[in-house]
Amino acid sequence: MTYEQAKALLEEKGQTHLLKYYDELSQESKEKLLKAIEGLNWSFEEDLKNPVDLSGKDRVISPISGLRLAEIEKRKAEFEKIGVEAIKQGKVAAVLLAGGMGTRLGVDGPKGAYDIGVTKPLYIFEAQMQHLKGVCQQCGVTVPLYIMTSDKNHEQTVSFWKEHDYFGYVESDVKFFKQDMAPAVDYEGKIILETKDMPALSPNGNGGWFASLQRAGLCEDLHARGVEWLNIYAVDNILQRIADPVFVGATIDSGVNCGAKVICKTEPKEKVGVLCMDGDQPDIIEYYELTDEMANMRDENGDLVYLYGVIMNYLFRLSKLEEIVDKKIPVHIVEKKIECLYEDGVTRKPEKENGKKFETLAVDLVKLTGSVLPFEVVREKEFAPIKNKTGVDSVESAREYWKGNGFDL
Numbered sequence: 479m480t481y482e483q484a485k486a487l488l489e490e491k492g493q494t495h496l497l498k499y500y501d502e503l504s505q506e507s508k509e510k511l512l513k514a515i516e517g518l519n520w521s522f523e524e525d526l527k528n529p530v531d532l533s534g535k536d537r538v539i540s541p542i543s544g545l546r547l548a549e550i551e552k553r554k555a556e557f558e559k560i561g562v563e564a565i566k567q568g569k570v571a572a573v574l575l576a577g578g579m580g581t582r583l584g585v586d587g588p589k590g591a592y593d594i595g596v597t598k599p600l601y602i603f604e605a606q607m608q609h610l611k612g613v614c615q616q617c618g619v620t621v622p623l624y625i626m627t628s629d630k631n632h633e634q635t636v637s638f639w640k641e642h643d644y645f646g647y648v649e650s651d652v653k654f655f656k657q658d659m660a661p662a663v664d665y666e667g668k669i670i671l672e673t674k675d676m677p678a679l680s681p682n683g684n685g686g687w688f689a690s691l692q693r694a695g696l697c698e699d700l701h702a703r704g705v706e707w708l709n710i711y712a713v714d715n716i717l718q719r720i721a722d723p724v725f726v727g728a729t730i731d732s733g734v735n736c737g738a739k740v741i742c743k744t745e746p747k748e749k750v751g752v753l754c755m756d757g758d759q760p761d762i763i764e765y766y767e768l769t770d771e772m773a774n775m776r777d778e779n780g781d782l783v784y785l786y787g788v789i790m791n792y793l794f795r796l797s798k799l800e801e802i803v804d805k806k807i808p809v810h811i812v813e814k815k816i817e818c819l820y821e822d823g824v825t826r827k828p829e830k831e832n833g834k835k836f837e838t839l840a841v842d843l844v845k846l847t848g849s850v851l852p853f854e855v856v857r858e859k860e861f862a863p864i865k866n867k868t869g870v871d872s873v874e875s876a877r878e879y880w881k882g883n884g885f886d887l
């Protein structure tokens with residue numbers, strides 16, 4: 479894109495301030511800025527004009543039934559057989575969503591490259607691979623792994639995996655793809671300049687993971703391998719069990735389009751999204767959307783009725799994902815502290831929120847699948863999230879869970 483083309487576009491969009499410093503930039507920076515302007519995704523204009531009503535006021539929420547531990551234990555051998563067979567036939571792939579910025583943990587670079595070890599290095603990516611490699615061994619095949627990154631961490635993620643010999647995988651079974659970026663805007667809808675040669679762009683949330691995977695041409699790879707199920711998971715949880723044969727088997731056996739690993743809430747208002755039904759469709763209700771009455775409701779066994787907290791471990795039927803990929807999923811507009819260029823020419827993060835980011839969420843894709851099986855797991859064995867440096871869901875708490883499972887640190 480030439481300067482003239484960029485100027486014409488930005489005039490039409492009311493965003494000419496992006497070229498404010500153009501004349502003082504080096505040739506290289508000029509090219510960088512023009513490229514960034516050319517690549518801007520303008521769908522935020524529509525999102526600002528017609529924001530999706532996310533209040534959920536029209537929902538008709540009711541509980542969803544799921545598979546509890548006792549039932550899973552009873553049918554474990556049966557489920558495991560189905561799961562192992564599917565994995566052996568190459569029908570299952572893993573997808574790691576690692577495009578986030580990990581701002582709460584506050585590390586530079588990919589969150590998965592964070593070393594949580596005490597006596598020796600243990601990277602989050604490495605910890606997560608332990609279980610997956612165990613499954614590969616059990617089934618005698620490699621479960622292909624697809625890793626979503628973003629412009630902010632792609633190169634570092636790819637080289638980190640290479641440097642660590644793909645944590646025991648072969649290079650051809652690990653594929654990286656980038657998610658889309660979305661511009662951040664101020665309260666007047668103007669795109670924020672992060673530096674003189676770059677608008678503020680950030681990963682557009684984890685909801686677009688399948689569209690990005692498809693755009694990267696990886697669906698052909700999936701089909702060539704005969705994959706039918708995609709197990710997505712977050713980079714946060716070091717006890718994440720991926721391609722767990724029992725879970726895979728139970729999901730296939732139930733005939734649903736999506737299996738969801740869940741933990742049972744320990745208290746009514748625990749801060750997790752909860753699986754439920756909205757009319758005849760599966761849905762996820764956030765903890766702050768549950769009324770006190772709903773949160774405290776119990777069944778005849780004394781269990782909470784809205785019980786199943788999601789842990790971002792979902793098994794999706796590929797054919798369903800392909801069917802729903804073009805459906806618009808809601809864009810969440812979130813106020814954030816966005817690093818920006820100040821009048822003094824310095825880029826800083828403001829003290830308080832200064833604009834809006836646009837994100838889609840993977841949970842919204844879960845709803846679109848139309849049928850979900852909640853599959854209970856033991857919290858202490860499968861849920862050790864790292865969101866923060868200290869305190870709740872932190873490196874410290876995750877280390878305790880890790881050790882509690884008999885693993886070294």
Ligand code: UTP
Nearest residue numbers: 575576577578579580581582681683684712713
């Ligand atoms: P979180 O919602 O915890 O976001 O992501 P985050 O960006 O990692 O962390 P904070 O909020 O900045 O502290 C849950 C999972 O979704 C991925 C993350 O990498 C993590 O595995 N994710 C999130 C993406 O892949 N892309 C995104 O745009 C956002």
